[in-house]
Amino acid sequence: MTVCNHEEEHLQAAERAKRSMPKEEDVMRVAASFKAISEPCRLKILFALRHGEMCVLHIVGAVGGTQSAVSHQLRILKANGVVKSRREGQNILYSLDDEHVLAVLELACAHLHCHI
């Protein structure tokens, strides 16, 4: 296969793309973060946490599913820097890690013309 040989403009874009490709490690981290928020159940958790921190059983109540499933999902979200948690007595309170998370959610919804 021979790479196409048209417009100079496209060739320049291709060369810049090759030069400026982020490090494999960074690509993997970004991919893992998006994967963390790409399952409906985990996304519901984020929508739930928009309004503030919540304990696990409140999250279960808001998104459905079993306590075990939600706990597994929270672990994935936390491991990828999407949510954070703190203990308060018997409860662990979860919240969105920072303002970037909500901003990404809102951008995605705007892109898809969802009103959330």
Added chain:
Amino acid sequence: MTVCNHEEEHLQAAERAKRSMPKEEDVMRVAASFKAISEPCRLKILFALRHGEMCVLHIVGAVGGTQSAVSHQLRILKANGVVKSRREGQNILYSLDDEHVLAVLELACAHLHCHI
């Protein structure tokens, strides 16, 4: 299991979370979009397309892998509204669907302290 019964503040967040949960259909669409950009190979395609539209073989050159694999991935990106394409002679030129896509990428990188 009994839902925890602490701070009024948390209870209100839980109730608002339940009331304002987006429709299942919208959650699925957002999740599918994030899933589309959650694989390293597809993410590399997006990083490549930051600099402008490119034909398939240029994309293959920038991200690696086989032509077939890249073509499959492009189909997924396009089906989920992440990239768009137009024909120009023998070539199909791909580009990011709109400015939201780049904005989401940049937010994610900022969140993870990647310099892209």
Added chain:
DNA sequence: GTAATATATGAACAGTTATTCATATATTGA
């Protein structure tokens, strides 16, 4: 210490997905 509540986790199974290979379609030029 014991019971109760809240949360986390390991293993196993089922469903999903990415890649490869072979092949098909579409465009261009002769």
Added chain:
DNA sequence: TCAATATATGAATAACTGTTCATATATTAC
């Protein structure tokens, strides 16, 4: 029409992932 180039796609397999079930850990109240 034929050959060459560019892109797409169906099927199969291998790898990954989410859920469930059972159980473990941690905190509090008694």
